[in-house]
Amino acid sequence: MRRETAAPDPWIARFAPAVVPGGTVLDVACGSGRHSRLFLARGHPVTAVDIDPGRLQLFPGQPRPELVTADLENDPWPFVKWRFAAVVVVNYLWRSILPRILDTVDAGGMLL
Numbered sequence: 001m002r003r004e005t006a007a008p009d010p011w012i013a014r015f016a017p018a019v020v021p022g023g024t025v026l027d028v029a030c031g032s033g034r035h036s037r038l039f040l041a042r043g044h045p046v047t048a049v050d051i052d053p054g055r056l057q058l059f060p061g062q063p064r065p066e067l068v069t070a071d072l073e074n075d076p077w078p079f080v081k082w083r084f085a086a087v088v089v090v091n092y093l094w095r096s097i098l099p100r101i102l103d104t105v106d107a108g109g110m111l112l
Contacts, residue, residue, distance in 0.1 A: 008038040009090050012112055016042060019110055023085020026104060027065065029072065029092035032057045036065045044085075049078065072097055079104045086110045 008016075012035055019025065025039040030048035033056045039046050046065035048056060053069050070078045073094050083106040090112075105111050 006032060006034045008034050012088060012090060013038060015110070015112055019044065019086040019112075020108070023106075023109070026079065026082070026084040026087045028087060028089040028101065030065075031055055031091075033065070035088045035090065037062070039086075039088075040065060047079075047082075047084070084109060086112055088112045 016038060019039070019042075022043060022045075024045045024047065025036075027033070027036045027039070027046055027048040030036050030050045033048060036046045036048040036056070040063040047068060048065040049068040049070050049072065050056065051069070051071045053067055056067065058064055068078055077097060077100040079100070082104055084104050085106055086109055087101055087105050089101060102111065
């Protein structure tokens with residue numbers, strides 16, 4: 001059985017072209033990977049993080065993100081020394097990690 005794939009959030013799609021070309025993107029709580037797929041299709045390396053990697057929908061012949069499995073609410077923040085051209089966070093709010101998320105945005109980068 002094939003699962004339906006949600007389209008990227010219109011706001012994320014609107015601002016995706018503003019991410020520096022080729023810049024690495026972090027997709028926080030990536031779920032099915034709708035935003036990971038968007039940025040991969042635009043030529044960005046993507047790191048996708050989620051508690052349940054089984055939800056990520058990838059398709060044969062398409063680029064794949066680097067997948068990090070983590071419980072963002074209970075595990076240590078896995079990206080302490082990482083920096084990204086863009087960090088995408090949609091439909092996820094865990095206020096205590098917001099400062100860590102902001103720290104992962106590279107100078108001149110974007111939080112979407």
